[in-house]
Amino acid sequence: MDSGRVGECERDVTGDPAAARAENVWQRSYPFWDGYFAMVLVGTVAATAADDLPPGRRAAAIGLLVLLSLAYVAVGRKALRSQEVPRPGCRLYAAALICMFVPATLLAPVTATGLAALAPQVYMMYGSARGFALMLALFSGPVAMGLAESGAGSPITVVVVAAALACSVLLAVFIGRLGRQNRERLRLIEELDRTRDELAEVSREAGVLAERERLARDIHDTIAQGFTSITMLLQAAEAETGPNRHLELAARSARENLAETRGLVAALAPPALDGNSLVEALRRMARDFDLPADLIVEGEPRPLDAVEIVLLRVTQEALANVRKHSGAEKARVTLSYGDAVRLTVADDGRGFAPGEVERGFGLRGMRGRVEQVGGTFTVTGEDGTTVAAEVPCSAS
Incomplete structure (x- = not known):
């Protein structure tokens, strides 16, 4: 992947929350797993067709592989992509794997190469524990054929089976760890979204309070001070000229408006203890x-x-x-x-x-x-x- 593509991916993850949420390891990789499964299955069918077996066994094994591919398209893909627990159709697909793949390996041992595609698929769909149990069932066909052809005491057969199971366990651990990291990543993204929304609300409230305080200060320094000056001037004029109804009304109006202005300042000012x-x-x-x-x-x-x-x-x-x-x-x-x-x-x-x-x-x-x-x-x-x-x- 070139540097421009890396930069584009980083912008998608860091700059766009929707893209970041969609950065789900499994969801983004599903088309690649479909392609990988198809390539391995086609190669397995080709190897089976070229194997030196009786035509009837070859045809039966190939037919079972084709049925398995149809089961994946009809049931397996939906179960693999589902986020529900339990996944819909997962039991039916497990039954299809056992009933179609195991007989195919008994008919044509070369079809065991299909495990290269089925193993990741099984662990992604069923998890580590149940996936390993299902893999033991799928290994039963190749193991039985190996023991039958080389003898139960053959050390090579034991070593091959042990190596295959060890690889399966390592794959289970790897996929399980990826799944946990992916879930933790999604949780952190959701928590980051919540924190960002809370900070935005706090920032908005702080801005509103700051604006209210500014308005209160401006009103106090202008209008309130102006009414105070008018009241003082009217009182001084009344003291010089004596009682005057118009001056008295003007002074009363100024005092009332000064009280209203002070009340407005008090209402706008942020309440502080x-x-x-x-x-x-x-x-x-x-x-x-x-x-x-x-x-x-x-x-x-x-x-x-x-x-x-x-x-x-x-x-x-x-x-x-x-x-x-x-x-x-x-x-x-x-x-x-x-x-x-x-x-x-x-x-x-x-x-x-x-x-x-x-x-x-x-x-x-x-x-x-x-x-x-x-x-x-x-x-x-x-x-x-x-x-x-x-x-x-x-x-x-």
Whole structure:
């Protein structure tokens, strides 16, 4: 094989996952084994036809070899290529080998040359143990003829039989090792595919978080700072001119938009625990909230790994909804530890109609986050709004 062909094969294996998966030793070699079997069988038939045997025996042996080739085409090829366990038709083909090849070797010993093609085929199809047992059966014809012609005590016959069996064992070991290496290779390729997909997902999420952080930083440095400056200027103008309804309305509008902008920055910024526990992060979030917010912790807090980020983001989004939509005067965050960890964010606002639950993008996002870690998410809008997320501790 020239260097260009080698380079092409390397590109197929390393550059194309589909080609790499298809790099199955047996699958890619099946046409060559078909050709090898055909050449050996034709040579065996030719040697049998040229052998100095009675015409009847020659014709019968050749007929059995032809029937064997038909059995291979009809049953053996499909069984050889099959990945099922057990292979369909393998027992029928084994019976055909014994019933056709062994009598052929008894009629014409020269047909034993066909074992050169049958041995690899048998071990590929039946494995080492069963393949060796079948090979012993196929050797029975040549061994019987050798013993009959040279005598049971002939050392040459014993040496030939022992050498043939030794070669068969070595072939079984070699093919078995190739099969194991091939299965391990396919397993590693599948594991590599899974790892690559996981890394791609992690990379995508990291890119999304980085972009969100950039947007949050840009909004904070531009729009939020601008609203802060407008608020300060309006307050200064009101101090100079005295109470003015228009200045008061403008200042109120600026403060409200500044609060909305800060909420947008908080929602875009990636949730980070900054080395603190979930309870400490929620306590800080409740303390910095625009409205009075209480934090209630029930049970014994414990680390929840990735679930902590999900619950922190749900709290962040739920409090943002309280500030923007509820008209509430206060909020309450409850974190309960048990067989499952349960988070509820409740307010005393106006609530909402049941049909409005699924229309909110923020609510759909919270539901998706919670369900992604195997939890359940519910929202009720009577007597204020209550957002509840429950995640099994095993999900962490």
